[in-house]
Every structure is written in C-alpha cells, then in structure tokens.
Amino acid sequence: MTYNVHSAIGMDGTLSPSRIAEVIDHCNPDIVALQELDCGVPRTEMIDQAHLIALNLNMSYHFHSSIQVEGGEYGNAILSHYPVHLIKAGALPMQPYNDSCERRGAIWVAIDLNGIQLQVIATHFGLNRKERMAQAKEILGCEWLGHPECREPVILCGDLNAMPISAAYHLIASRLQDAQRALKGRRPQGTCPVRFPFMRIDHLFISGGLKVRSFTVPKTPLTRMASDHFPLMVTLELP
Numbered sequence: 001m002t003y004n005v006h007s008a009i010g011m012d013g014t015l016s017p018s019r020i021a022e023v024i025d026h027c028n029p030d031i032v033a034l035q036e037l038d039c040g041v042p043r044t045e046m047i048d049q050a051h052l053i054a055l056n057l058n059m060s061y062h063f064h065s066s067i068q069v070e071g072g073e074y075g076n077a078i079l080s081h082y083p084v085h086l087i088k089a090g091a092l093p094m095q096p097y098n099d100s101c102e103r104r105g106a107i108w109v110a111i112d113l114n115g116i117q118l119q120v121i122a123t124h125f126g127l128n129r130k131e132r133m134a135q136a137k138e139i140l141g142c143e144w145l146g147h148p149e150c151r152e153p154v155i156l157c158g159d160l161n162a163m164p165i166s167a168a169y170h171l172i173a174s175r176l177q178d179a180q181r182a183l184k185g186r187r188p189q190g191t192c193p194v195r196f197p198f199m200r201i202d203h204l205f206i207s208g209g210l211k212v213r214s215f216t217v218p219k220t221p222l223t224r225m226a227s228d229h230f231p232l233m234v235t236l237e238l239p
Contacts, residue, residue: 001029002157003231021056032079033122041072050077064089066105093134123158132168154207176205182212189217209239
C-alpha cells in the first residue's frame with residue numbers, strides 16, 4: 001500500500017492517526033508506504049505519527065524527516081509485517097532559486113520476505129514540474145534505483161504529484177512498470193482528491209520478476225474521511 005495521510009488530519013478536520021491505522025488494518029497489507037507524517041509537531045499534538053500507527057498495527061517501521069516544521073519533523077515512512085532493514089534515507093533535489101519549494105525526501109529499505117529480499121523505495125515528489133523531473137532522475141540514478149545493491153525485485157512507490165501524462169512519470173515508466181497498468185482489462189484509478197479522485201498521482205512501480213495479481217483504490221466512508229488521498233493497494237506475486 002502507498003498512502004498520503006495528510007498528517008492524519010481528515011476531511012472533517014479531525015486529527016486521528018488511529019483512523020489512518022484503521023484504514024490500513026481493513027486492507028491488511030504486508031508493506032505500507034506513508035507520506036505526510038508529523039512527528040513532534042504542535043499542530044498535530046506532538047504525536048509521533050509513524051510510531052503510533054505502526055504500534056496500532058503491530059508493524060515495524062522506519063521514518064525519514066524531509067523537513068522541520070514548528071520545531072518538529074515531517075516526512076515519509078515505510079511499515080512492514082516482515083523484517084525490515086533501512087538502507088538509505090535522504091533528501092531529493094530542489095530548485096535552489098525557488099525558496100517556496102518544499103524539501104522532499106525518500107526512504108529505501110530491504111524487506112526479508114521468507115528468504116527473498118525485496119527492495120522498497122518510497123518518496124514524495126514536489127509540486128513543481130522541473131523539480132519533479134530532477135527528483136525522478138535522482139531516484140533512478142546511482143544513489144537509489146541505480147545503486148548496485150538495489151537488486152530486483154524492486155518497488156518504487158509514493159505520492160509523485162505526477163499524472164501519467166507528465167515527463168517525470170514517463171521517465172520512471174521507462175525503467176519500471178506501473179502496477180495499475182499491468183493488468184489487462186483493468187482501468188487505472190485516481191486517488192486524489194477524495195471528493196472527486198480524477199488525479200492519478202499516487203503510484204506503485206515494480207521491477208521485472210514481480211507480477212501484479214490485483215490492485216484497488218479502496219473508496220469507503222472511512223477512506224473518504226481519513227485523508228485527502230485514497231490509498232492505493234496492490235497485491236504482488238514474488239518471483
């Protein structure tokens with residue numbers, strides 16, 4: 001699953017990390033990538049959201065702070081029911097001449113799936129087109145997906161803020177397969193905004209060897225309220 005949780009502030013304005021955990025629990029994924037998590041931020045009652053959500057789900061996790069907010073941290077996390085080892089977490093390029101751009105980051109873990117090591121990279125790209133291209137190139141480069149240790153099978157997922165017509169999407173799709181386009185006869189589904197999800201900006205890409213069994217964008221009363229994005233859930237078969 002990949003899911004932008006909007007600092008656990010729902011469409012009703014209510015702060016509820018436990019509601020995010022409930023969404024995840026209903027879907028019961030083995031691995032979850034979460035974006036827009038707060039940790040120690042006054043606006044969200046100083047809660048370490050990644051820790052609390054993982055605790056509620058009895059999952060291991062790694063959190064990476066992309067930026068400092070109100071003296072706290074804000075970033076991405078990967079949660080797993082399987083043993084998870086942090087490989088790398090770091091910042092992505094931003095436009096130095098544009099101070100309004102928010103610093104973005106990525107996190108890379110190796111997950112032991114009963115003897116098969118799965119590499120998972122989760123990220124959250126920026127809102128600016130040129131910035132997204134720079135971030136896509138960085139993710140595909142020698143420090144991340146192009147690193148010798150990033151061996152298949154590999155998943156890249158997160159809120160890329162990139163529609164399928166965008167240059168950043170096409171660059172990534174030239175190297176990895178879009179899981180929502182892997183099934184014949186299934187139409188890809190948008191994830192944002194929840195009131196009218198016409199934008200397909202939350203993605204899960206896979207390397208060769210992985211096979212998509214199914215995918216869904218759960219649209220329930222709970223997911224319509226918990227965040228401004230729907231989660232994207234993909235069932236994969238390992239090689």
